[in-house]
Amino acid sequence: MATDRTSLQERLEALKRAETDSGSMLENDKQDFNIDSKMAQAEKTLKKEVRSRERGEGESAEAPSGPVGLDIGTSHIIVAQNERRYIRTTNELNAFFTIPHSKFARNILVKNDVFFFEQDDLYYIVGYSAENFANMFDTDTRRSIKQGLLCSDEKEGLTVIQAIILSLIQKPKRLGEILCFGIPGDPIDGIGSVTYHESIIKMFINRIGFTPISINEGMAVVLSELAEHDYTGIGISIGGGMCNVCLSYLSFPVLTYSIQMGGDYIDSSAGSVVGIPATKVKAIKEKELSLIAKPKDRLTTALHIFYNELIQKLQKSMERVLSASNQIPMISKPIPIVLSGGTAMPEGFTDKFQKSLANVRLPVEISSVHLAEDPLNTTAKGALIMAMTEETPE
Amino acid sequence: MSVQVIIYSSDRIRGGILREILRRNKTETLLLDNIMDVKSAISSHKPDIAIFDTSNSLKNEINSLKHLSSSIEECFVMILGDALIINVFHDGNLWNKLFLTDPLDPEIIISKSREILSRIQENRATVKSSDHDSTTAPVIRNIENMEEKPSVADEDIDLVDHNLDIEHLESDLRQYLKLD
Numbered sequence: 001m002a003t004d005r006t007s008l009q010e011r012l013e014a015l016k017r018a019e020t021d022s023g024s025m026l027e028n029d030k031q032d033f034n035i036d037s038k039m040a041q042a043e044k045t046l047k048k049e050v051r052s053r054e055r056g057e058g059e060s061a062e063a064p065s066g067p068v069g070l071d072i073g074t075s076h077i078i079v080a081q082n083e084r085r086y087i088r089t090t091n092e093l094n095a096f097f098t099i100p101h102s103k104f105a106r107n108i109l110v111k112n113d114v115f116f117f118e119q120d121d122l123y124y125i126v127g128y129s130a131e132n133f134a135n136m137f138d139t140d141t142r143r144s145i146k147q148g149l150l151c152s153d154e155k156e157g158l159t160v161i162q163a164i165i166l167s168l169i170q171k172p173k174r175l176g177e178i179l180c181f182g183i184p185g186d187p188i189d190g191i192g193s194v195t196y197h198e199s200i201i202k203m204f205i206n207r208i209g210f211t212p213i214s215i216n217e218g219m220a221v222v223l224s225e226l227a228e229h230d231y232t233g234i235g236i237s238i239g240g241g242m243c244n245v246c247l248s249y250l251s252f253p254v255l256t257y258s259i260q261m262g263g264d265y266i267d268s269s270a271g272s273v274v275g276i277p278a279t280k281v282k283a284i285k286e287k288e289l290s291l292i293a294k295p296k297d298r299l300t301t302a303l304h305i306f307y308n309e310l311i312q313k314l315q316k317s318m319e320r321v322l323s324a325s326n327q328i329p330m331i332s333k334p335i336p337i338v339l340s341g342g343t344a345m346p347e348g349f350t351d352k353f354q355k356s357l358a359n360v361r362l363p364v365e366i367s368s369v370h371l372a373e374d375p376l377n378t379t380a381k382g383a384l385i386m387a388m389t390e391e392t393p394e
Numbered sequence: 395m396s397v398q399v400i401i402y403s404s405d406r407i408r409g410g411i412l413r414e415i416l417r418r419n420k421t422e423t424l425l426l427d428n429i430m431d432v433k434s435a436i437s438s439h440k441p442d443i444a445i446f447d448t449s450n451s452l453k454n455e456i457n458s459l460k461h462l463s464s465s466i467e468e469c470f471v472m473i474l475g476d477a478l479i480i481n482v483f484h485d486g487n488l489w490n491k492l493f494l495t496d497p498l499d500p501e502i503i504i505s506k507s508r509e510i511l512s513r514i515q516e517n518r519a520t521v522k523s524s525d526h527d528s529t530t531a532p533v534i535r536n537i538e539n540m541e542e543k544p545s546v547a548d549e550d551i552d553l554v555d556h557n558l559d560i561e562h563l564e565s566d567l568r569q570y571l572k573l574d
Contacts, residue, residue: 249411250411250414250415251414252407252410252411252414253407254407254411326476326496326497327407327408328497329408329411329497329498329499329500330497330498330499330500330501330502332501
C-alpha cells in the first residue's frame, strides 16, 4: 500500500527538487518545467465544474487519452476524466442480479440493451439494469463488494467489477497511462484485507494497459476539497459499505482508517425492521429522505435512527483512533472536516454531524464541517487529481 | 545544490512533513531513510543541521543513529521521537544536540532550525570579518549559548540538557587528568 501513503506534495517535491547532484542543468530544468506544468494543470482542474452522468444503456466505453481517476465503491463505480473545460464523470451501479440461462431470456436482454454477461449457465445482469430487475422481483441485488472490500461470498464478484470497469473505460490511447483508484483504509473493527483488494484491482488495471496507482479514499476527498486549506484537514468518505477517514497534514495522509458501516447497513437495518427489501429502502432514501424534517412514517423513523447510529459510531471511532495515535503532529490552527459519499447526501446530514461532534473529544480542534461540492464524485475527482500529478512511465 | 538540513526518517509521512515544513521555510533539505546514506550525505553535503527522526526506527537503527550522533561534530543534531527512545541519546557529546519529544511539532522545529541557521550565519560572518580560520567547530560551539526558549518537550527533558552536559565534561576532564 505504498502509493496511497505518499502525499501529492511529497511526490511533486520529490520530482521537482530531484535530489541529485548529477545531471545536466538542462535536464533538471526540463524536469522542473514538466512538474510545474503538471501541478499547474492539476490545480486548474480542481477549479473545473464536474459534469456527472450515469452510463447510458448500450453505451460503449471510451479509450481515455489522459490520466484517469477511478472510484470502486461498494455501491457505485465512477470514472473521472479531465476534459478541456470540465471534469467528466461516468458512473455505473456496482451490483448484479442473476437469472437462469435460456434463449428467450437472452433475446429479451439483448433487445432491451440490458448490460449482462453469461457465465456458468447464468446471465449476470450488471449495473443499473440489475437494480431494475431486483425491484421487479421484489428482492435485493447482489454485491461484488461488501463493506468496502472484495466480497468473498460472491465468486464472480471480481468478474462483475471487471465488466463494469470495461463498460466505462477501454484500453488507453497511450499504453501505460496513469489510472489512480481509491482504496479503503484498514478497517478498525472488521475483517478483510485491503492489501488483497488493492493488489487484485491493480493486477486487472495493469492488464487493460494502464499504470495503476492507489490513493486512500479519505485522502482523495482531501485532495479534491481542501486545496484552500493547504490540504490540511479531515476527509471522510461515507459510502455504501464503509466510512473512510483520513487526517491529512500539508497533503500527507498522517492517519487513515475505516469503519465497515455505511449506507448499506442503514438500508438493510431499516428494511429489516419494516419488512422492505434493502434495495427499495435505498431508492426511497435517495429520493426523499430529509434528516431535518420529522420522520413521517415507520420507514423514515427507522432511517433517522440508523443514521444517528452511524454518525455516533463514526465520531466515536474518530475520538478513539485520533486520541490513541502518536502520529498526529501538533496542529496549531483548527482544521476543517469535509464529508463526501452518497450516504452523506440527505438533507440535514452535515448539520446533524456537526451538532453531534460536540459529544466527542478530538485531539485536534475543528474549524468547520462541510459537505463536498459533489459528494458522489469526490473520490473519483481526487483520484484524477492524483493521477494527473504522477509522471507517466516511459 | 547546497543542503542546509539533512533529515533521516524511516517514517515516510513524518519525514515528508519535516521536509515540507522546512522547504516552506526556504531551507534546502535532503530526506533520507537509510543510515548509510545519511553518513555519506553528512560528509559530502556538510549540512548545518542533521535531523534524526527515531519514529518507526528499528532497534539496530536507533543504535546506529546513537553512535552516529555522538560522533558528529560538524553540524547541529536534532533528535526527534518518543521520550523513552530519546533518553538513549543522552550521553556522549551533547553540546550540539537538541532533543524534541513527540508529538511532532512543526512550529518548534521551524523556529529552532531558524534560530540555529541564523546563528550559524552570524558566526560565519563574524569569523570571516575577523579573518580567522573558518573551522566548523567554533561556529557550532556558539550555538550552545543560544537563548533557550521554553521547553516544548517533556518536562524531564530540556531542549539541551545542560546538567548532563556538565556531568559529561566533568567526566571527560577527570579521565584526561587521570583522576578516576
